[in-house]
Amino acid sequence: MSDLVPTFHDLSFYPTVETQTTRYNNLVKSFADHFSGEKPAFLARAPGRVNLIGDHIDYVYFSSLPMAIENDLVAAVSTTNNFAVNVINTDTKYEATTFDLPQDSLLTINKEAFHWTNYVKCGFLVAAKFLHDKHGYKYSDFKGLNIVYDGTVPTGGGLSSSAAISVCSALLFLRANGYTSITKLDLTAITVVSEHYLGMNTGGMDQCASVYGEKSKAMLVHYQPQIYGEIFAFPVIKPYDMVLLISNSLVEANKVETAPTNYNLRVVEFAVAAELLAKRADLKLVADSSLGTGTFRGFLDNYCEQKLGWPHWDGHNIDQALKMFEAILQVVEELYTPEERDGFTTEEAATDLGLTTEQFTQRYLSKYPVRYEKMKLYIRSKHVFTESMNVFRVLKLLSSEPKPTFLQELGQIINDSQYTCAHGVQNSTADIDQICDIALKNGSYGSRVTGAGFGGSVVHITTTDKIDQLTKALTEQYYQKNFPGITQETLDSALIITKPSAGASLVEL
Structure with a gap:
């Protein structure tokens, strides 16, 4: 270290x-x-x-x-x-x-x-x-x-x-x-x-x-x-090496300019959701986030230790992580009502947290500018714990004995991650979805938006024997179709084969 x-x-x-x-x-x-x-x-x-x-x-x-x-x-x-x-x-x-x-x-x-x-x-x-x-x-x-x-x-x-x-x-x-x-x-x-x-x-x-x-x-x-x-x-991986293909959607995701409705809003929603869950579960969270609030990690640890009596998780034990995430996802379902799954207004969230609107604004909305009609606290909560579980599903696969189905299993987890990103954090776009669909039909085992999203790039899991078919399909069915007259130079920079x-x-x- x-x-x-x-x-x-x-x-x-x-x-x-x-x-x-x-x-x-x-x-x-x-x-x-x-x-x-x-x-x-x-x-x-x-x-x-x-x-x-x-x-x-x-x-x-x-x-x-x-x-x-x-x-x-x-x-x-x-x-x-x-x-x-x-x-x-x-x-x-x-x-x-x-x-x-x-x-x-x-x-x-x-x-x-x-x-x-x-x-x-x-x-x-x-x-x-x-x-x-x-x-x-x-x-x-x-x-x-x-x-x-x-x-x-x-x-x-x-x-x-x-x-x-x-x-x-x-x-x-x-x-x-x-x-x-x-x-x-x-x-x-x-x-x-x-x-x-x-x-x-x-x-x-x-x-x-x-x-x-x-x-x-x-x-x-x-x-x-x-x-x-x-x-x-x-x-x-035998007989063909595994490689990653990165395909840039050419939809630029400017984090700074779109932060109030995208990146920073997710940070605020996560903070509000973590403290709302903690209040409903009668838990106290350490204020260790960059906003000075509790976090989903704090909620998970406290709930599993204090409510379930499980031992402290060190962040490494894979089987313990998978058990905790499965349990906490069930808790999320229990702590939100069906009516709340559409989202919370500022007034509704403040009331549930026992705050005035002014106190809520000072605690959650004063550090970074955000814009919203409703905060999507339920689907954000599901995303965090599902995506975190996906990470440990990959680690479980990597720690297991090599198997002939490794790429298929890895690809399925990657595709599951794309689903939760698209529906839970909502950082996919129509262009990203189109790229994933084309890729999965033409040599990708798994494809997902990578990074902050809201545009940007897709990462694909493939092998050396399939890479030509995959790049050809994306070139013809996405880039040339959506960007007529695209130059070879732009194509070369948009499709990156990497390790x-x-x-x-x-x-x-």
């Missing part, structure tokens, strides 16, 4: 070394072109991620199963003798900018004026806070920077491009200011909250996956008592 972020001296950690060598050479040349022939002092990188299963449960402290992917963000960096930060992106649609590092305080971020470098500033801010609070740095100690970024993680595609920027930026800021003993645990801990400074109530899965990724390995992300990634390998890849690292060539 305390492993250092690695420093690589070649590019052999990539699956496609030749392609990446050309890319890195172009990045170094771009840096020299922009900064008077100067060579970068070092490079930093952070990958995107794909979540195999376990979405919209991280911020209530249930484990998920993501992996880092080859698509990443790389930054070429040098330091300067002033406080100016010059930021350039090789993709010219992202405007270059310059800003100064304050000499007597942390950076401030205007979250009302969106700019892609806000994510850069988030990374800088949490890294500067870490150096100042934990290691005695003065704000005036921080160096100015010249940076050129080059990214291959699609923006708005559900593959955590925002986390890649924040993690990469925090990592380069630490290294540029002389802090070289950077542990994966520390880098994860500081970047988990980075997007909170933009008003996004993220739970930490994306940052953890970007930091802890390893080549050919996936991970189980734990959130309590601290966030870290537990690395494990998939079984060897687990290396996490965040420094590169010194």
Whole structure:
């Protein structure tokens, strides 16, 4: 858990070394072109991620199963003798900018004026806070920077491009200011909250996956008592290797702009639902969520220990987890009336919690802006416990003796997850549903929306012998049909064949 972020001296950690060598050479040349022939002092990188299963449960402290992917963000960096930060992106649609590092305080971020470098500033801010609070740095100690970024993680595609920027930026800021003993645990801990400074109530899965990724390995992300990634390998599938295909729906999911009705609203609904269930079960929850409320994880643990008399769950025991989730799903059915399954107005939820509308607003609605007519507390409760159980169903399968039906069983769990995401957290779309339908008829064992959703990407489980059929079907039946005139370049970036890849690292060539 305390492993250092690695420093690589070649590019052999990539699956496609030749392609990446050309890319890195172009990045170094771009840096020299922009900064008077100067060579970068070092490079930093952070990958995107794909979540195999376990979405919209991280911020209530249930484990998920993501992996880092080859698509990443790389930054070429040098330091300067002033406080100016010059930021350039090789993709010219992202405007270059310059800003100064304050000499007597942390950076401030205007979250009302969106700019892609806000994510850069988030990374800088949490890294500067870490150096100042934990290691005695003065704000005036921080160096100015010249940076050129080059990214291959699609923006708005559900593959955590925002986390890649924040993690990469925090990592380069630490290294540029002389802090070289950077542990994966520390880098994860500081970047988990980075997007909170933009008003996004993220739970930490994306940052953890970007930091802890390893080549050919996936991970189980734990959130309590601290966030870290537990690395494990998939079984060897014969006669054809298992691969993942990521298909970008090309429906961009901008988390920040849609947060009031999507991402942040789910966070609020989960908080309200957890405390409503606890009140009805006569339980007290520890206020350990980012909103300062109880969580579904707290409700599960307390109910099973106090009401059922079961032993404490450490978050690891698979059989105990499956037993607990089955029991708590029955409790959810008992604690909501049929009439309540359509949702709660603010007044109804406040009354049930014994609060005035003003008290309810202050407790749940004051930290992040949200918009709704009714809060869907019943279906959100079902989603969290069903999806969390799906994660442990996969772990149970992985821990069992290899069997010929492994892919079929894994695919069924993935499809079950898509169902609960579509109907419980409601983060699927008509485009996502169409992609899943096409894929399952053309070589995918299981397909589901990945990441925050509301657009973005789908992850498919398939094998090397079926990948051509699958990509051909998606190209002809989804992309060419829905996006007439789509270019080959866009298609190539929309369909990503991947295996687990290396996490965040420094590169010194």
